[in-house]
Amino acid sequence: MEELRVAPGRSLPELADVWWRRPMDEAELTRRGRISTAYTAVYVTPFIVIGVALLLIEPLLFPVAMWSFAHAWVIPELFAHRGARVAFPLERQGSAEPERTALGLLGDLLDHEPRRLMSESGLALHHGRMGAWLVGEAGALLVRPNGWRVHCFCVRATDPDLPRGDRIAHLLLALRQDEIGFATVANHAFTGAAWRVRRRLKEHQRPALDAGIVAAAS
Amino acid sequence: MARLVRLDRTGHTELAEWSPGDPDSHVRAATLFEEQLAGGYMGVAQLADGSLEQVKELPPGAELVMLRRPIAGG
Numbered sequence: 355m356e357e358l359r360v361a362p363g364r365s366l367p368e369l370a371d372v373w374w375r376r377p378m379d380e381a382e383l384t385r386r387g388r389i390s391t392a393y394t395a396v397y398v399t400p401f402i403v404i405g406v407a408l409l410l411i412e413p414l415l416f417p418v419a420m421w422s423f424a425h426a427w428v429i430p431e432l433f434a435h436r437g438a439r440v441a442f443p444l445e446r447q448g449s450a451e452p453e454r455t456a457l458g459l460l461g462d463l464l465d466h467e468p469r470r471l472m473s474e475s476g477l478a479l480h481h482g483r484m485g486a487w488l489v490g491e492a493g494a495l496l497v498r499p500n501g502w503r504v505h506c507f508c509v510r511a512t513d514p515d516l517p518r519g520d521r522i523a524h525l526l527l528a529l530r531q532d533e534i535g536f537a538t539v540a541n542h543a544f545t546g547a548a549w550r551v552r553r554r555l556k557e558h559q560r561p562a563l564d565a566g567i568v569a570a571a572s
Numbered sequence: 573m574a575r576l577v578r579l580d581r582t583g584h585t586e587l588a589e590w591s592p593g594d595p596d597s598h599v600r601a602a603t604l605f606e607e608q609l610a611g612g613y614m615g616v617a618q619l620a621d622g623s624l625e626q627v628k629e630l631p632p633g634a635e636l637v638m639l640r641r642p643i644a645g646g
Contacts, residue, residue, distance in 0.1 A: 367614060367626065368642050440646070455583020492646050508646035513581070516641075520579045527579075527616050528643050530624045541645035 366528055366535035378537035380484060383496075383545075387503055390545045394430055401426035430550065437506030437544025438554035440493025443476050443518070456519030463526055467565075475562035478522050479569060482533045486570035488562050489529060491521040494540065495563065497548060501571035504551045504563075509540035576601050576630065578608060578639040587639075592632050602630040605637070613639040 376382050405422035408415040461469050468479040477488040488495040496505040511524035529536040552563050576588040588601035615627040617634040630637060
């Protein structure tokens with residue numbers, strides 16, 4: 355059999371369109387995580403301090419303190435919601451036959467367990483070097499190896515009229531070709547605690563994140 | 573038989589088949605492959621170990637070559 359004329363490890367061609375970006379490798383993911391944690395602390399801490407101070411100064415200011423604590427809780431939730439949205443299914447859906455055909459090809463790209471998870475959650479699980487990926491129609495979640503932190507990436511196939519299965523297959527093919535390249539081409543939407551992202555996912559998608567956490571930790 | 577498959581709005585379309593023992597079938601598939609690349613598609617070959625590689629020529633030894641559109645940050 356003739357040897358394949360391929361270039362092993364070749365980067366995604368799409369990287370040429372985002373040449374100015376730092377590669378989204380291990381170091382960059384860690385840096386983004388630390389920045390996110392620091393940023394969250396910067397805007398949450400004042401609300402907590404104000405709430406505690408109000409209670410110490412005058413316990414009757416309890417409602418105002420609660421308002422302050424609520425801000426400290428809600429703002430990270432809003433950021434997490436923005437991140438989790440990358441995994442939401444798109445409203446646009448094609449006709450039945452192309453959808454069925456596309457899902458058939460996508461199923462061929464997945465092992466048995468990820469295929470089952472895909473049919474239930476609409477997210478395709480892929481074990482990468484940087485963690486466990488959950489690929490949706492217009493984005494992907496990366497669960498880091500400790501299973502605690504999730505990175506949310508917004509990325510899509512450029513043809514908006516593809517069937518759902520093909521949109522996921524496009525992203526999965528690119529991810530399996532070049533993991534760092536895929537994460538670099540994608541827009542980094544959010545990083546934070548897995549439990550916070552899980553709360554913001556659609557209910558039927560949560561088991562997929564649970565499986566991703568288990569896969570990432572193993 | 574090796575297959576050349578395009579991911580498109582119909583789900584996917586099988587454009588060509590070829591076998592290593594039939595050079596003519598590979599030439600025909602390679603011509604179609606190049607036409608698709610010129611139209612903006614990208615070639616992805618699935619290797620024997622299941623890994624995927626970007627290809628700019630149709631590899632005679634691949635069992636499955638897929639054509640996909642580019643991706644972009646959303």
